Amino acid sequence: MRIFFLIAFFIGYPLSLGFAQDVSKNYCISCHDDQWQDLKNSIHGKQGITCEKCHGGDSTQKDKELAKAPSTGYVGVPDKNQIVQICGTCHSNVEAMNFYGIRTDQLARYKTSMHGKKLFNDNDKNVPVCSDCHGYHDVVDVTDPTSPVYPLNVPKTCNRCHGNEKLMKPYGIQMDMFAKYKDSVHGKALFEKKDIGVATCVSCHGSHGALPPGVKQVADACGKCHMNEKDNFLKSPHAKLIDQGNFPQCVACHSNHGIQPVAVTLYDQACVKCHQPQTVAFKEGQKIKGLLSKAQQDLQTTQQIVKQASIDGLFVEEETAILEEAKTKVFEMGPMQHTLSYTNVAELAKQVDTKTKDVQNTIHEKRQSLQMRKIALWPLWIFIIIMMTVLCIRYKQLSSNHDKKH
């Protein structure tokens, strides 16, 4: 009985919202079969949401005139404004969306976005609306890899417009973002490693509320993922420049769409953009660079030593564990350098130095111990040869005496 109620609830609840329709009485399909093929496999089709929910009209009427009569609320092909409103009818309805666990602020967010503002304030029909990103009749779940808004597909979807020169030219928006992104550390992780956790366009710019991050929000956008870097950056001397509104924060050193893997050489390339090489600030940066380089070099050298020791048959489990700790400290130096505090970075560098030296010394001691074992064979064999000689002489004496006697 309980199962019956459960089934009745799950089937009945969406039906009660008026989503489900009896397809056998839907006469739109008789002419619009191609759209129906798309719709029936879509996320909406599977929930029984059919034609009139978006297009209005009366699908139960066989007669085309009656089906599209004004009294039926027939919309036909909705324009961009209508699309946003039609989608928003359900998707901003908390009662309806709660069942699916979908948030309902998309329409509100869209209205705050650059796209939404252009549409609603300037009546600019070039901007994308819901269907431009999610699809029309064939909308699938955002977690479906075939969805245009699945993380792996987001950059390509955005690039459909943002890579279109004709479309972007009037707005003065650069069009090389996709190419830069594709070649960036994020793009390579997404396209080559298929890492869907990596930052795509929407991670920084938002999705429905898409806006370019302003100068003051750059650290916030990057800081969504790079939290430690952000926290440390806010402690740095550069953080004071944020309020002045003319310092592009993370972008100043790392750029934006084309971010490349970070190396210590960035101190040579990025600092000079603002600081003269003779300045104290530049020199401070070079000192930090020195700490980072040394720590990385020490780690690499020690890793090689441990690896070789392992190949040579030494037990290196403990050293490997200490090396992991040193590696963690080197990783910590990455975010810590954003404080631009020599003292903070030096504290970590000191720990790396101590740990790597410890490991190197232990391995050296182990090798020396092995060497000592081999050296110890010399006195051992000297003792053995002396003993053997003494016993041999004694044996000869005994044999000689024995022979003389008998």
Add this chain to the structure above:
Amino acid sequence: MIKKTIGAWFEKRFDVKAIQEPLEYQLRKPLPGHISWFHTLGSMSLFLFASQIVTGILLLIYYRPTADEAFESVKFIMTKPYMGWLFRQIHAWGANLMILIVFLHMLRTFITGSFKKPRELTWMIGVGLFILTLIFGFTGYLLPWNQLAYWATTVGTEIAGAVPLIGEPMKLFMRGGPVVGGETLSRFFVIHVIILPWLVFFLVAVHLFLVRFQGMSTMDPVDKEKPVKKGEGIPFFPHHIVKEGVVFFFVLGVLITLSIMLPFELGEKADPLKTPDGIKPEWYFMSMYQVIKYFPKLVGIFVVGLAPMLLLIWPFMDKSSQRVPSKRPVSMLVGVLTILSLLIFGILGTLSETKQTFFGKTYDFDIYGVPHLINNSPVKANIEHH
């Protein structure tokens, strides 16, 4: 003064003379004149057995016989306790040397015909001791619980399982379950550290008693042995003992040198889900392992099982009364052929399933040890592929 006091203390309580006289007799009992350096091999086997007992006890202090802890405990022994590494290496090399020296001791006995009447029983106990030494090696090999040990034991117990009728229950008994696991380790541990040492101890005691009681064999024909008279031959003490001392120091040096220069690596921990390539037994089982491959399973096991049986009953098969090797050509031929077959099959077993380069040419040795020249020419390789 102290010696006298202690002597007096014992004399008041025991009939010391009654004990002293036979001991004195045994100590001064002359050995036959032909006794050579090779006659020290028996004592060296005993020395190595004692060394195994001592180092084994030291290893037992830290060794843990469970599947979870065995490997780690051996690693601990090799890295932490003072000289732990040395005791483990001496134990491992000692096992190998013991097998070799026991074998050489048997070979000497075979060549000098010492196994013949009236010493058949001494020989049979010796064969038993040799087999037990091999079982010592087999059970001890598993104890470090590393990959090689695990899979060699899997193969070894599988071979035992193929014996008709008793094979399957024997395999189950050895493994303590359908596969080699923690139960097998427990069983092998008990066999290795309790059953075998005591068994070997008592058999050695009987073996030594018989050797001393019947005396060392002379080179005289069977039933024509003349007892070595007092004043003839070589006194056991101090002459022979000094000789054994020389060999003892040499074996000790070799044992420690091997332990330091060629240490046994522990390798990777046993992983029942990861079968390594080319699993092979230790060198002392290699020839048997290779022989099995050339015959159908049951025939192979029969052939391999025949060898220890023949060894055991050899004194009753070699009926000639002569002990001098030159007067026993058939026996010597059998001996030479046996040694050669052990060497050849051992080498074939070692080479099988490996790639070896000789004179710049690489050969792929199949499971039978037959070499196949690997064609390095890409064109020819391509043609062959098609």
